[in-house]
Amino acid sequence: MLQVAQLRTEKERAIDGLKKRNIAEPEKLIGTVISLDDERKDLQTQLDAVLAESNQIAKSIGALMQQGKKEEAEQVKAKTSELKQQSKNLQEALQSKEQALQDILYQIPNIPFKDVKEGKGADDNEVMSEHGEKPTLYEGKTPHWELIKKYDIIDFDLGVKISGAGFPVYKGKGARLQRALLNFFLDEAEKQGFKEIQPPILINEASGIGTGQLPDKEGQMYHDKEQDLYLIPTAEVPVTNMFRDMILDEQELPIKLAAYTPCFRKEAGSWGAHVRGLNRLHQFDKVEIVQIHLPDNSYKALEEMSTYVQSLLQKLELPYRVLRLCGGDMGFTSAMTYDMEVWSAAQERWLEVSSVSNFETYQSNRLKLRYKDENNKKHLLHTLNGSALAFPRILASILENNQTEKGIRIPEVLQPYAGFEWID
RNA sequence: AGAGGAGUGGCAGAGUGGUCGAUCGCGUUGGUCUUGAAAACCAAUGUACCGCGAGGUACCGGGGGUUCGAAUCCCUCCUCCUCUGCCA
Incomplete structure (x- = not known):
């Protein structure tokens, strides 16, 4: 606000x-x-x-x-x-x-930062940079939703049986790969100075309002009306709300936190041809990083977060590009956002795997998150967050980009975590 | 889940209808003293809103009510503690 x-x-x-x-x-x-x-x-x-x-x-x-x-x-x-x-x-x-x-x-969204360009929608986003080589695949390449069937590592039909569409069941090496991503992302975050947090994944109304999901995105969250609790759409909500109604000392800053959680989104009305397989789910896993900074440092922190997320993509050997979102495509509460998109070689399209944003004081005003300066004056802090990273699309692009006649090669950095080099 | 108890300023803890925004203590900050420090002593020390200011208003877990007047009485919700029960 x-x-x-x-x-x-x-x-x-x-x-x-x-x-x-x-x-x-x-x-x-x-x-x-x-x-x-x-x-x-x-x-x-x-x-x-x-x-x-x-x-x-x-x-x-x-x-x-x-x-x-x-x-x-x-x-x-x-x-x-x-x-x-x-x-x-x-x-x-x-x-x-x-x-x-x-x-x-x-009803008023955040004011975009000066560097953000005007634009109507996704087509007007600025491509800041592109990295890595798009792989040339063999003749028989297939999209990931075929690959997961072929190797029996993710089962959507079973998910439908148990829950409904958009709730995949990960099996065998598929499940193991999820666990590998989880540990890899959290270990990397820790090396980068992010403190690990395990928050609740059900949140109350006040938390939803604090980070801006409520009232604007009420329809996106699963809601238990009896207890009036919401399933989180992202770890940003519980983690940032740890600091609701707090006044911090300057020495405590910056605060850098990382949290792994499942995320739940209704995605009402957004199903269609582009959302097959792992591209869009009701339940998915994500490691989220959250930062709280003095206003003067927040844009430097945003760049660092962008660099950090890119380092993960480089280690995973995935071709990616960085977008700066235009005014028309940016989230309601953000002042500036970078999206990281990986190349998914069989679908031949870019998939958004991370979105890092600076909210300036938009969230902290609702949260009443402030700091005391040396004169004991209170000022609002800046909050930032980003995915580092969202699992399903990373998995989709790993599967598609690394497929060969004899199986799917696991990126070297994940091999020790996964315990195998090939899915075959 | 049932029975009982409790939620007051950074902490601790008084206060049961009328100068109570709230005693005292600890802590913190400033000062005096000292070569320096400690101790001692003096003083200041919650948040938000309105106002140039003087000042005013609201806040004693949240919400509502009674009253000319509520931290204090009533209703309701939340949280914590103790006992009993249940349970990964």
Whole structure:
């Protein structure tokens, strides 16, 4: 959530930024926010005055009672009913004004960073760099959904039987490979200074609001209505919410955390030809990295996260490219995002395997995550996160890119983790 | 799951209807003293909102209620502790 103060002081930047996201009439939107906030302040001031008067009267009644002047006290009491009604009315007006302000603030996405380009959608993203050689495969190459059947390592039909579409069952070397990825990613993260976290994978409403999944993406999360808990769509939610309502000391920063969790997404309405096999699932595994930084350091940290994720892809010997998302394709809460896409050689298309973002203060404002500077002044921190990495598409591209007549070769770096060199 | 108890400022812990935003202590910060340090002593020390300021308002687990007035009384939810039961 953006801060009203920020919209007041940086109005021009906000308007330009929202234009990059193709928001209609940002001037009007921001104007509405500011006038709602002005009205809110006005109501607050009026209410405070009425309450101040009531408090005065209550005190004077107290004093009269102690002096035993009961009749005078009763007379003063008579005056309070009107004030009471007034304060009730003002309170209600204030509450609905605050609600209206919050509703509109929830609808405004983050302001893109200056380097982010304008654009309508995925086609307008900037390709920052491309790495590695796309492999030339043998004649009989097949997409991963054929390969997993051929070698019997992942079973979608069994998943349908047990749960439904989008819940694969990993078997034998398939399961073992998942475990290899998990350990590889967490070991690498630890070497890079990320502390390992195992968070809950069910979260409450306050956590969903804290990182911005609620109310915007309510329909994307599985929800247990009885307990009012949500299955996490990403470890970002529980891990970042560890810091909700916290004031950190500068010495504690930066905070760098890594967490492996299963992730659950309804993906309502997004099924189609492009989402066969492992390309899109309801349940998948991911290692997520989360950072909390001083505002001045956050963009340097974003670059470092990008470099780190790329190092994983290099070690896995996967050809990849780095995109900077344009305003129209960027997530609601992000100020700048890099997407990493790996080449999937049989599908002959790029698959997104990581998305690293700087949220600046957009999340920390909702989370009330702040730090104290040397003068004891409190300021919002910057939060960042990224996948490092999402398992299924990595697996898909490993299977497709490394297939040969005699089997699928496992990348060298994974061999010690997997305990085998070939799937054959 | 049942019975009982409890949730107050960084910590500890008073406060059961009226100058209580909250006693005292510890901690922290500043000062005095000292060659320096410790000790001692003095002072300051929650958060948010409104206001140029003086100042005002709200907050004693969350929400609601009673009352002229609530940390204090009532309802409800949450969390923790003890005992009993159940269970990976």
